[in-house]
Amino acid sequence: MIKLIEFYLALIIARCAYMGIRLLNKSSGTSFVGMLTLKICPDFLAHCSKYIKKKTITVTGTNGKSTTSGLIAHILETANQKVIHNLKGANMLTGVANVFALSVEPFKRYDYAVIESDEAYLTKLYDFMKSDYLVVTNLFRDQLDRYGELNTTAGFIKNAIDKNPDLKLILNADDPIVATFDRTKYAVYYGFENVEYDCNYEHKSNAPSEVFNCLCGNPLEYSKQFFAQQGHYFCSKCGYKRHECDYPADVKVYNDYSIITVKNRGDAYEFKVNLAGLYNAYNALAAIAFAFETGLNQQEIQKALDNYKAIFGRTEKRIINGNPAVIQLIKNPTGASEVLKTVDLKSNIVIAINDNYADGRDISWLWDSDFEQLKDAQKLVITTGIRANDMATRLKYAGIPQDKIIVEPNIKKAIDIASSNGKTTILPSYTALLKITREQALKK
Numbered sequence: 503m504i505k506l507i508e509f510y511l512a513l514i515i516a517r518c519a520y521m522g523i524r525l526l527n528k529s530s531g532t533s534f535v536g537m538l539t540l541k542i543c544p545d546f547l548a549h550c551s552k553y554i555k556k557k558t559i560t561v562t563g564t565n566g567k568s569t570t571s572g573l574i575a576h577i578l579e580t581a582n583q584k585v586i587h588n589l590k591g592a593n594m595l596t597g598v599a600n601v602f603a604l605s606v607e608p609f610k611r612y613d614y615a616v617i618e619s620d621e622a623y624l625t626k627l628y629d630f631m632k633s634d635y636l637v638v639t640n641l642f643r644d645q646l647d648r649y650g651e652l653n654t655t656a657g658f659i660k661n662a663i664d665k666n667p668d669l670k671l672i673l674n675a676d677d678p679i680v681a682t683f684d685r686t687k688y689a690v691y692y693g694f695e696n697v698e699y700d701c702n703y704e705h706k707s708n709a710p711s712e713v714f715n716c717l718c719g720n721p722l723e724y725s726k727q728f729f730a731q732q733g734h735y736f737c738s739k740c741g742y743k744r745h746e747c748d749y750p751a752d753v754k755v756y757n758d759y760s761i762i763t764v765k766n767r768g769d770a771y772e773f774k775v776n777l778a779g780l781y782n783a784y785n786a787l788a789a790i791a792f793a794f795e796t797g798l799n800q801q802e803i804q805k806a807l808d809n810y811k812a813i814f815g816r817t818e819k820r821i822i823n824g825n826p827a828v829i830q831l832i833k834n835p836t837g838a839s840e841v842l843k844t845v846d847l848k849s850n851i852v853i854a855i856n857d858n859y860a861d862g863r864d865i866s867w868l869w870d871s872d873f874e875q876l877k878d879a880q881k882l883v884i885t886t887g888i889r890a891n892d893m894a895t896r897l898k899y900a901g902i903p904q905d906k907i908i909v910e911p912n913i914k915k916a917i918d919i920a921s922s923n924g925k926t927t928i929l930p931s932y933t934a935l936l937k938i939t940r941e942q943a944l945k946k
Contacts, residue, residue, distance in 0.1 A: 505545065512543035516603035536596030539603045547595070547630035550602040554586070558615040558631060559792065562624050562659060563639030563680070565837040566785040567593065569777070570639055571618040572813045573789035573806075580806035581798055583613040590814050593620045595627060621655050624662035635795070636663065637672040637788050641679045642730060642836040643867075652679060659683060672791050674784065675745045676732040678714050678722055690748040692791040697728050697780060701757045716742050728780060730836045749791040753783045757844075764790055771800040775807055777817055781840040815935040822921035829928045831935055833861065835870035841929065842875040849927045850920035851879055853897075854887040854913050854934035861931040865889055868896045877901040881924070884908045886916035887934045913937055 516539045523534065539546050551558070561571040575587040588601040598617055605612075619627050621641075627633075638659065641652055656679055663669060663685045674680045675693035683689075714722050716737035727733035736743035751764040760775045760783040775786040786807070793803045812818045815831040828846075832838040832853075845851065857863050868889075873896055876883060883906050885893040890911045897907055910916040913934060920926040930938060 508543040509549040536600035539599045557634040559635040560633045561637045564642040566639040567618045569785040575616040577806040586612045587616040593618045692749040696752045698754045778844040827926040838871035849925040850881045851883045854930035855889040856933045858933040873900040
């Protein structure tokens with residue numbers, strides 16, 4: 503009884519705190535409200551499980567968590583399911599607690615919960631909430647000061663899976679690390695058989711690519727390599743190779759969208775995905791694989807894909823000062839290099855880099871990201887944020903002409919300069935993206 507009182511008290515106080523924060527116009531309050539909720543009721547998330555009637559889906563991985571979980575939630579909602587989802591990407595325990603605290607009502611139930619989870623917090627999440635599905639997108643080098651080597655991050659996910667042996671896993675077969683996570687009774691794989699480009703940007707990247715070893719210690723080789731370690735890999739020593747896909751797909755990448763042809767039990771289904779870049783095609787394929795697993799058909803899935811709107815800095819489109827803008831989060835070498843392929847070089851470009859805890863203190867990733875792809879930028883390239891000067895130095899070495907580079911540490915001023923003169927592409931790190939939203943510098 504006391505635990506239940508704590509739960510409802512946490513609900514009431516969390517909502518009052520959120521309203522107070524909004525009235526003061528300080529921030530979205532996701533971290534503080536979630537922190538307060540868990541302080542009052544430490545097992546708050548365990549209580550929330552009873553408000554989910556059908557299934558809970560968790561999504562993790564280095565890149566693509568927000569877009570993949572957003573697509574899954576939108577597909578379910580379009581199929582008339584009630585969904586609770588941490589839409590804005592607050593993916594640590596406090597962020598998950600926040601969305602439940604502001605959504606749960608005593609007599610309201612949801613069909614599905616779709617939870618994006620930080621890799622390092624997945625095990626802690628599973629301490630409180632049972633998940634039915636886990637979708638893993640990829641694993642790349644990311645925030646070395648927080649996570650260390652890739653093996654450490656992989657260990658976080660493996661430990662979480664071992665805590666939840668009844669999980670149904672949906673895994674990226676093209677990622678040699680993710681493919682080793684088959685540790686439960688049920689796992690399905692998705693991946694691309696063929697990738698074709700029909701777009702303006704160059705799909706080859708100059709970013710350094712890590713060499714991955716097989717479990718036997720021999721370096722993996724590739725018959726097809728799509729980007730970074732994603733592709734068709736094999737070991738010439740022990741015979742290990744890419745897992746056969748349950749949802750194999752071909753993709754043709756255009757400037758602003760992709761056409762994905764997915765096979766499901768021998769039948770081929772074509773989907774149009776209105777998001778730029780091969781990395782987003784991977785995110786969409788993961789969501790499509792999940793949708794097929796839950797019994798949805800092609801028409802239901804395509805209907806959702808047709809009206810899906812990118813969320814919170816993930817190819818997000820806005821209007822700023824009367825001109826179009828695209829916002830795309832960058833946070834690590836592989837993700838940034840893939841995003842940079844899709845940048846409109848005819849637009850003004852703002853790169854906003856912070857080095858707060860949530861960004862990662864170590865900004866060496868800027869030097870491993872392929873900013874050389876901006877060397878033909880036709881308009882301004884403005885660097886801003888805490889590490890504006892470091893970013894400007896990186897652009898200088900990338901070959902961007904000095905007369906095109908402007909350093910403006912104030913993010914709002916930088917965006918105003920760029921957006922007053924046509925289309926703008928904004929590439930922020932995570933806390934820079936939060937600052938942009940908080941200051942209401944951008945208005946839809």
